[in-house]
Amino acid sequence: MLNFKNIALRRGVKVLFANSSFTLHKGQKIGFTGANGAGKSSLFAMVRNELHPDEGEFSMPPNLEIAHVAQETPAMASAAIDYVIDGDAELRRVQQRLAAAEAANDGLKQAELHTLLETIGGYTAQARAARLMNGLGFTVDQEGNAVSSFSGGWRMRLNLAQALMCRSDVLLLDEPTNHLDLDAVIWLQDWLCKYPGTLLLISHDRDFLDTITDHIVHIEHNKADIYTGNYSAFEKMRAEKLAQQQSAYLKQQREIAHIQSFVDRFKAQATKARQAQSRIKALERMELIAQAHVDSPFDFSFPALGRMPNPLLKIDKATLGYGDKTIIKQVSLAIAPGDRIGLLGPNGAGKSTLIKLLAGDMAAQTGTRLPAEGLKIGYFAQHQLEQLRLDESPLWHLQQLNKQATEKDLRNFLGGFDFQGDKVMEAVKPFSGGEKARLVLAILVYQNPNLLLLDEPTNHLDLEMRHALSVALQDFQGAMVVVSHDRHLLRSVTDQLLLVADGKVQNFDGDLDDYRNWLTEQKKAEEKTVATDTAATVSRKDQRKLDAERRQRHKPLYDALKKAELAVEKYHKEQQQLVQQLADPALYDDAAKGRLKALLESKVKVDKALEEAEMLWMEAQEQVEAAQ
Template identity: 55%
Template sequence: MIQLKNVSLLRGVKVLISAANMQWHPGHRIGLTGANGAGKSSLFAMLRGELHADVGDVDIPLDWVVAHVAQETPALSTSALEFVLDGDEELRQLEQRLAVAEAAHDGALVGELHGHLAEIDGYAARSRAASLLDGLGFSQADMSRAVSEFSGGWRVRLNLGRALMCRSDLLLLDEPTNHLDLDAVIWLEGWLRDYRGTLLLISHDRDFLDAIVNHIAHIEQQQLTLYRGGYSDFERQRSARLAQQQSLYERQERQRAHLQKYIDRFRVQATKARQAQSRIKALERMETVSAAHIDSPFSFSFLPLLGVSDPLLVLDQVATGYADKTVLQQLMLTMRPGERLGLLGRNGAGKSTLIKLLAGELPMLAGKRTEGKELRIGYFAQHQLEQLRPDESPLQHMQRLDPLTREQEHRNYLGGFDFNGDMVISPCAPFSGGEKSRLALALLIWTKPNLLLLDEPTNHLDLEMRHALTLALQQYEGAVVLVSHDRALLRATCDRFMLVSDGSAQPFDGDLDDYRDWLATQRQAEVVKAASPARQERAASKAERQTRLAERRPLIKQIERVEAQLARHQQEKSQLDAQLADPALYQNSDKQALTALLKRQAELAERIEADELDWLTLHEQLEALPAID
């Protein structure tokens, strides 16, 4: 196990962690959280042996193999597959020794080394490396390409694959989902759940943390505290501790009131019903998470829109692509004010291409595009961070964008994005990726767009900023098109999804759980193509079963919702029946109150009857589907 004994860690004269005492055991999967600058990366460096504790001792078993993701990747001529295989150092050493022994015709040593290779599953190493690369989004052709041919984001994936290839006792992952799309994140999630060593994970993706970790180590006010459970469990525990602070209640009530106002205003309008339902879900969740974010430095909202057209944008049988290559065709899309659209699809399917088309950065190759008279597009993508002027401060960027607004208003606005003090007037060249992303978002929001196009907006953003962005998007009155690997943001923001696949974009009738199942089916189909006839038959059977499960899932979910609703109505009616059966009620109650109770009793009887009819109909539909073996 790993032991921290009275460990203090400093950066210069600043104390990051003070007198930490903690034990991490094999099988612990620990999420390391804390504000930017709290000391998470420094703690990682200490565990890697690159930093030493200023006070205290860190005990890691001497025979433990520690794996981490390298920050840089040289432009090597080595193939992607061989580069990932290099992550298993013991395998490579055995291969080298085996080559020397074979050249020397040392039969005894050759036999011994082959035995050792079998012990470490060395003969399946290439298959494991290929599987890692496939899960991270690399094609079969990519695996033989030289490392130098890949862009920066893909080299990050190669480094991640190399770290996973290492048969480690301790795995240190710092923001592993950056530069990954949703299908790669889902695959990595499954891989890490099966990891048998000790995992220490820095991530700002709450769903990712919840799915993987069983402990949270949180750095706050120089203290390192260990919490049991996932990230949501941590939020609940921390919020309970903070619940005594009066400011928490005041701030949470303001946020609740804002969402409730939206719900009350729009829940009765058919065109706004889905958005209102989204806000209702957000309001329910806010009760459990807002408390844990009470000390967030971020607080901002979208500015009132200048004008809105309905529809904002219409695509009719549109095709688009690059040069002479068509990527997407027969696109049909209408964006109206208040709509929230999430784009799903595997890596390379064309999600970013569709966003660029909507933004006007890619030409139409066919079809018709109709823009509303008041359309104002706000487009955020990672490449736009490069358009920030490195020699200018956040304040200068704001003044260049809007020279007529007073400086103090710009400062107040930037403060909501945590640009305060000297930082607001400092050149942005040395800013971190997260700080540059916050500045780009601030500039975008100031333009008051009524159609937001967001392509991976949470890359480099920490949990607090993601939380603030989620709240702001829930209150935003314009339309949103979102591509993100952050499922918490997708769930809280999007009312509908489109699946980008096979050169088109079609409405996706399902949620993110259904999309995960769709991905599994796609992967299984690919395995079938590459498998032997016997394996093809088994894989096809499994794929068919997955398809049948996917068909049944929406009905099962509807049945569960109806059953829960029926139980609530029956409980309320039982209580009302008992109340109306009391003779004293008719003697003491006024006629108006009694009439209201009788009316509610009749309403509940009708609703129960309707619920029961819905339940029967759904079960008939479920029974009509093919059975699952």
């Protein structure tokens, strides 16, 4: 139980939240929401005892095992799978004690520690770590690669796997989906639903929160309040509060009318495809969602577009790849105004590669890319955040696009992306990842494209900005192609799904739930193939090797048993010799009293030693039987 009583936290002179009281119970899964900078991460730091409340009292039971994701990964030469196993700190401690016992040739201590290893799952640790890595997108071949060989995003996945490896009582996850693709997000969601401990989760992914959490702690207006239910239940309760505010009511009605116009337009074009029906269901919830976001600081939209060519862009029998490696073959695709395409597919299948071809950032190995005259592309990808001029301001970036625009107009435009007041004149360098992403999106919207290519546009964006982007995209008149691990965004703004897999691009006849089922079937097929291949390659020699490894693992137990058996035999033999000597009648003459006394004392000692040796032998025998 984590108890927060009248808690206040400050960052410098700024109050993050105050007078906040709530209790988190064992086994609950709590989502933490609120604007960036509201104090969510600071609250996590308090749970980890890195910060102390400025007011109030925080308490929790002693000796809780708390796991969290490290923010940095050392450039280590050790194997990735060993780094993941390091997350089980108790296992590593037992392994160190076992190594010390082996060095001291202490057989009984080794036997005790091997039993403890069995209890804490030490012998399955390698397999557990491998499953975690596989779920997060690592291949079997990558398990042995050095940690230092992975890029920053993949190192963050290793840190996440390490946190999940810990057999924790409390798990703290701060934006765990930021560096994941959709496949890994779905896997992590399923894993967290089964997690038996108390989960504290910061996330801006609505579907992720909805599926996992049973409580929401929302921080706004310097107050942290707890709500029962998942994120949708929280939205409904918050909407009921906000709907009563007259100042918010008018903006709410504009949002609802904005969304309804899109719903009407979409229903007129709706087909019987399952993804279309799924999209309509999602849009039916949009009025409720709008109510919960009426006080959002974001308010922007794409300008109206004039006449557009049809098709905007055509790809004809294109083969894509890098160097001698081919990733996708024979892609043919025509994108027309109004197309809203979501790209699905496993990590590494080529979704981002296809986006790059559409954007003109890479050439096809074979085939053609035919852009229409008048095509104007707006391309968002994570690498573009790095292309911002760090020493310049948001205002400067927009001025480069339109030298004739007035500062007032540009300030008003940037205000819709929550760059207010002096913020528009500040250098970009100290901006957070979310602020940089918002600026790149502002630049993209300002250029008024007719084809949007969005590769993970919601990374670093909070829930309010994701909602504002979703609303703006619903009213966008051009065409769009989207890659995203945010399923709510995909449901809200796309009505056609393409599957990029096995070197092909083809229509996916289904919705995101069907895609999840497809992933499950793919995983089962892969596991079955691996199991079949493994079974086929296990020869008699391999089986003997496995048996030898098993015997080696239990060698300390057998050594302790053998040592005990030898002691029993030794003392039993000595006891028999003493019995024979004591049977000599000459011992009982007066002249032999001294020798008789010595033999009797020796027998008492040997009898006691034999009894102790037999007890040790019985214990060792029980341990061997338990291991077998």
